[in-house]
Amino acid sequence: MRFDIITVFPELFAGVLECGIIRRARRSGLADVRLVNLRDFTRDRHRSVDDRPYGGGEGMVFMPGPLFEAIESCLESGDEGKGRVVLLSPQGKTWSQDLAAEYSTIPHLILVCGRYEGVDQRVIDHLVDQEISIGDFVLTGGEIPAMVLLDSIVRLIPGALGCRDSALNESFSSGLLDYPQYTRPAEYRGHAVPEVLLSGDHARIAEWRKEQALEKTKRARPELITER
Secondary structure, eight states: OEEEEEESOGGGGHHHHTSHHHHHHHHTTSOEEEEEEGGGGOOSTTOOOEEOOTTOOSSOEEOHHHHHHHHHHHHHHSOTTOEEEEEEEEEEEEOOHHHHHHHTTOSEEEEEEOBTTOBOHHHHHHTOSEEEESSSSOOSBSHHHHHHHHHHHHTTSTTSSSSTTGGGGSTTTSSSOOOOOOOSOSEETTEEOOGGGGSOOHHHHHHHHHHHHHHHHHHHOHHHHHTO
């Protein structure tokens, strides 16, 4: 699976790309992550990517020229018709586990990291397939949201996780939060692991986990119950 990430700060991704599952997926060929510096598509000696908005107002807006050329370059270098262009923006659809699962089946994703007061609307109207937000708050730029999408998608690519079923038994995969987890020792500072988990009775354990997941969801995220 290929990811093109268009950004004015490619250096922000250095740590993310060299750690954990993303690093392993890249090295094994499951994920091809390419950082595209938007300033490489500028035409002036200052390598300008933004300008003041027409009509007045605070802040700066990404100009259409560099973004059009950067996105088109990514599309042209991939398989025709298989690339999806995603703008990371506070105005976008809220990211979710369901969207991560959907996106993990797309061969080529182009993630555009917005900044400043946004991007010229002509880019959105003519090149962007979907705007995505990671929550109802504003960040300095789209780089951190792009990292969130990258991490949540890569781990769903078949073969990326060590255990094939790991992604199937997590929070939100079933519509509920995850059940509590325990490991050795069986007792620590007077706090014991629930007896059922030590019983070896897999049917009882499965039922207990289901009940615990439901209770945890009712307590922490009751809106998920009403949405089911």
